[in-house]
Amino acid sequence: QQQVKQSPQSLIVQKGGIPIINCAYENTAFDYFPWYQQFPGKGPALLIAIRPDVSEKKEGRFTISFNKSAKQFSLHIMDSQPGDSATYFCAASEETSGSRLTFGEGTQLTVNP
């Protein structure tokens, strides 16, 4: 019930491509869905987050698509750049109750020049 499943485990795209990372959850009480970017040796940094009242959110080149009925959400990176090469984690929480984040397994993204 508390798990968040993330795929793919790794992803390689060419510069300018649009990598898509998918996550699925079971707990219908989750109401906050962030995506984090992590570079080696650094802590995760919040990229973008969505709440269940909207189906899509865009910030710069990053877009979250959210499907409440399917309990799935995904991250799209437009016009990907080599500097986007990092590990991406999706997460979910019951924000209103102040609960902790449940993380996906992570996706290692490589953007080739």
Added chain:
Amino acid sequence: GAVVSQHPSWVICKSGTSVKIECRSLDFQATTMFWYRQFPKQSLMLMATSNEGSKATYEQGVEKDKFLINHASLTLSTLTVTSAHPEDSSFYICSARDTERNYGYTFGSGTRLTVV
């Protein structure tokens, strides 16, 4: 946005010694902070939830006597790895949430612990 400062960024210690890691919320008050452990190429594993003024809540399988957590103020939580052993070598990350400004969960920069 909210800023969480974590120190040290890396530490090497000898087996049997103790190491303290600090996590500070710089521009907000955090009644709750979270401590994670991360192994190479793996996800973050929650170790414990640190509550200001009360005992931490540890996840199943995490030794509370080995990983001492103190949350003495609204801006500081510390994790002490006691009697460290090489298997405790890992990347430790703290997190806090600015509930007042609704900035979500912010993470520190992490601490690389190496026990030799």
